[in-house]
Amino acid sequence: MRNLATPSAKRFSLLPGERNERRWNLVYTAVFLYTLAIILGLQAFSHAF
Amino acid sequence: MLIVDWLVLGAYLLYMVYTGVRLSSKSEGVEGYFLANRSLPWWAVGLSVMATQMSAITLVGTTGQAYADGMRFIQFYFGLPLAMIVLCVTVVPFFYRANVYTAYEYLEKRFDARTRSLTSFFFLLSRGLSCGVIIAAPSVILSIVLGWNQLTTILVMGLATTVYTMFGGVKAVTWTDVKQMGVILVGLAACLWAIVSQLPTEVSFSDALSIAAATGRLETVDTTFSLDKTYTLWSGLIGGFFLMLSYFGCDQSQVQRFLTARSLNEGRMSLIMNAFFKIPIQFIILLIGVLVFVFYNFHQPPMIFNAQEDQKARSGAYGASYQQVEVEYQKAYAARQEAAQTFADADDDQKTSTRQEYLRRQAYADSVREKGIQLVKKTNNGAAFTDVNYVFPTFITSHLPVGFVGLMIAAIFAAAMSSIAAELNALSTASVIDFYRRHFRPEATDEHYLRASKLATGFWGIFACIAATYAGTLGSLIEVVNKFGSFFYGSLLGVFVLAIGTRFATATGAFWGLLTGITTVALVHYFGDIATWLHSDILLSIAPHLQMSFLWYNLVGCAAVVIAGLIISSIGRHKQLSEPAKQ
Numbered sequence: 001m002r003n004l005a006t007p008s009a010k011r012f013s014l015l016p017g018e019r020n021e022r023r024w025n026l027v028y029t030a031v032f033l034y035t036l037a038i039i040l041g042l043q044a045f046s047h048a049f
Numbered sequence: 050m051l052i053v054d055w056l057v058l059g060a061y062l063l064y065m066v067y068t069g070v071r072l073s074s075k076s077e078g079v080e081g082y083f084l085a086n087r088s089l090p091w092w093a094v095g096l097s098v099m100a101t102q103m104s105a106i107t108l109v110g111t112t113g114q115a116y117a118d119g120m121r122f123i124q125f126y127f128g129l130p131l132a133m134i135v136l137c138v139t140v141v142p143f144f145y146r147a148n149v150y151t152a153y154e155y156l157e158k159r160f161d162a163r164t165r166s167l168t169s170f171f172f173l174l175s176r177g178l179s180c181g182v183i184i185a186a187p188s189v190i191l192s193i194v195l196g197w198n199q200l201t202t203i204l205v206m207g208l209a210t211t212v213y214t215m216f217g218g219v220k221a222v223t224w225t226d227v228k229q230m231g232v233i234l235v236g237l238a239a240c241l242w243a244i245v246s247q248l249p250t251e252v253s254f255s256d257a258l259s260i261a262a263a264t265g266r267l268e269t270v271d272t273t274f275s276l277d278k279t280y281t282l283w284s285g286l287i288g289g290f291f292l293m294l295s296y297f298g299c300d301q302s303q304v305q306r307f308l309t310a311r312s313l314n315e316g317r318m319s320l321i322m323n324a325f326f327k328i329p330i331q332f333i334i335l336l337i338g339v340l341v342f343v344f345y346n347f348h349q350p351p352m353i354f355n356a357q358e359d360q361k362a363r364s365g366a367y368g369a370s371y372q373q374v375e376v377e378y379q380k381a382y383a384a385r386q387e388a389a390q391t392f393a394d395a396d397d398d399q400k401t402s403t404r405q406e407y408l409r410r411q412a413y414a415d416s417v418r419e420k421g422i423q424l425v426k427k428t429n430n431g432a433a434f435t436d437v438n439y440v441f442p443t444f445i446t447s448h449l450p451v452g453f454v455g456l457m458i459a460a461i462f463a464a465a466m467s468s469i470a471a472e473l474n475a476l477s478t479a480s481v482i483d484f485y486r487r488h489f490r491p492e493a494t495d496e497h498y499l500r501a502s503k504l505a506t507g508f509w510g511i512f513a514c515i516a517a518t519y520a521g522t523l524g525s526l527i528e529v530v531n532k533f534g535s536f537f538y539g540s541l542l543g544v545f546v547l548a549i550g551t552r553f554a555t556a557t558g559a560f561w562g563l564l565t566g567i568t569t570v571a572l573v574h575y576f577g578d579i580a581t582w583l584h585s586d587i588l589l590s591i592a593p594h595l596q597m598s599f600l601w602y603n604l605v606g607c608a609a610v611v612i613a614g615l616i617i618s619s620i621g622r623h624k625q626l627s628e629p630a631k632q
Contacts, residue, residue: 026138031135031321038127039127042270043269045267046262049255049258
């Protein structure tokens with residue numbers, strides 16, 4: 001299959017294997033879980049009083 | 050305001066200008082002026098990111114909104130932490146690797162100069178004019194509340210910010226942002242304490258929240274799915290996600306913040322900090338608004354918070370009726386206060402009945418106030434009138450202890466100035482880097498560009514002050530500018546999705562995709578008007594299905610750019626591949 005990407009596209013777009021290290025993935029997971037906890041927490045707050 | 054409050058406000062303003070000007074000698078060269086030589090710590094950048102996003106209107110408008118309607122505005126931010134994750138994975142590393150000054154410079158490296166210039170031009174157009182609005186909106190409110198001339202407020206706010214931004218560059222912007230964020234947080238904490246301590250001794254914090262909850266003001270999560278409802282869980286999570294992606298990832302005023310960080314990881318940390326703290330801070334701001342509502346259950350509120358309009362209505366053609374309604378409102382307030390007290394004191398088995406009675410009296414007080422609002426509108430020949438933005442400043446100047454008033458007014462100034470400074474800095478960067486250096490003087494010395502950058506900052510500062518002065522008379526133009534901003538944001542994000550997310554997209558695809566995206570959102574927005582103008586029954590029947598809250602425009606714009614960009618890129622490549630065969 002022909003590679004249709006231009007040289008600039010190869011240099012400045014998302015390439016496979018360039019994702020973040022494991023440490024950062026843990027941080028992202030924490031942020032995701034935190035968002036979920038915030039939404040659930042706010043829902044509980046709405047009905048607490 | 051008493052002399053102590055004026056001293057606090059004056060000290061704040063002088064200190065900000067001093068901090069900014071002191072840093073002027075440290076911004077060596079253009080990279081120092083615009084990117085602080087990529088030397089700032091993550092926590093300072095993170096605070097600057099938050100300060101830039103929090104304008105005076107966020108502080109004053111959302112507390113007023115919480116007073117009137119409750120805390121559901123918080124859903125607007127639900128997509129923010131998720132957007133921060135995506136930006137840390139995509140945009141931040143790409144911008145660092147590309148070693149750029151502006152987000153749009155990256156687009157030239159990926160696509161071409163045409164796409165860069167078009168996006169940068171749209172940024173200058175929308176942000177240049179909206180900078181005037183950022184100054185004008187709080188200055189109108191503060192001038193009424195403080196009794197200042199509006200021009201004085203604009204000049205104090207706009208020129209002080211221009212001076213330190215112009216001389217100190219991004220370092221001054223960031224370090225003043227850090228201090229301004231400190232003033233805002235201390236001000237909010239002091240305000241929270243002052244409200245709770247001024248509630249009647251028999252009313253505990255929990256009772257205050259029960260009163261707020263009875264009126265529905267503590268409802269924070271609305272799970273219904275409706276495109277035309279502005280604040281729901283889904284509009285916040287999906288529409289808000291796309292808006293935050295666009296704002297933090299493609300708007301130069303935010304991109305420039307994380308580009309100043311010491312390293313890629315510190316840039317990411319600054320956004321992660323925002324992901325963790327933004328919603329709690331916004332929660333506190335909204336909670337303050339709700340507590341101001343509870344506070345005014347036990348202290349007589351003015352019927353109309355905008356003192357200027359109140360005065361006008363009192364002495365206008367309907368003055369007698371207005372004063373009559375005001376007397377009625379005072380009685381309604383007294384009845385509501387009694388019911389609120391009874392509800393707060395009630396045992397568990399009396400809660401339901403006392404709550405019903407309280408709600409009945411609350412509804413009656415609201416209906417009397419509505420009569421007053423209608424009279425204000427009639428006095429102004431039916432002109433639109435909104436009172437919510439005056440609630441919080443009126444509360445500050447009327448009920449906070451001495452010293453606290455100056456601190457809170459300084460916090461409102463801080464919120465406004467931090468946003469203005471970031472905008473001026475970003476406008477100057479885009480003007481000099483994307484246009485002057487790229488198209489007019491590509492070979493000049495660093496010293497020359499530094500001088501040009503300072504002049505550009507000064508120019509945008511004066512332009513913003515002039516725009517703010519005329520903002521009141523530009524009415525519909527400002528609306529057009531704001532609408533253009535919402536049409537543009539999602540589309541801009543679409544171009545970056547094409548740039549970063551696909552290797553297939555071409556420069557022509559991105560360029561025409563952006564124009565298609567903006568046109569699509571404008572068509573969706575004006576679809577009903579177009580259908581009415583064309584008298585088309587088919588279009589009129591479709592129109593209600595296309596009515597949506599502005600948060601969804603970001604998704605529509607982004608999707609339109611990506612689809613159109615990929616189709617155009619595909620056609621272009623097909624032509625390119627078939628051309629050699631013809632020879």
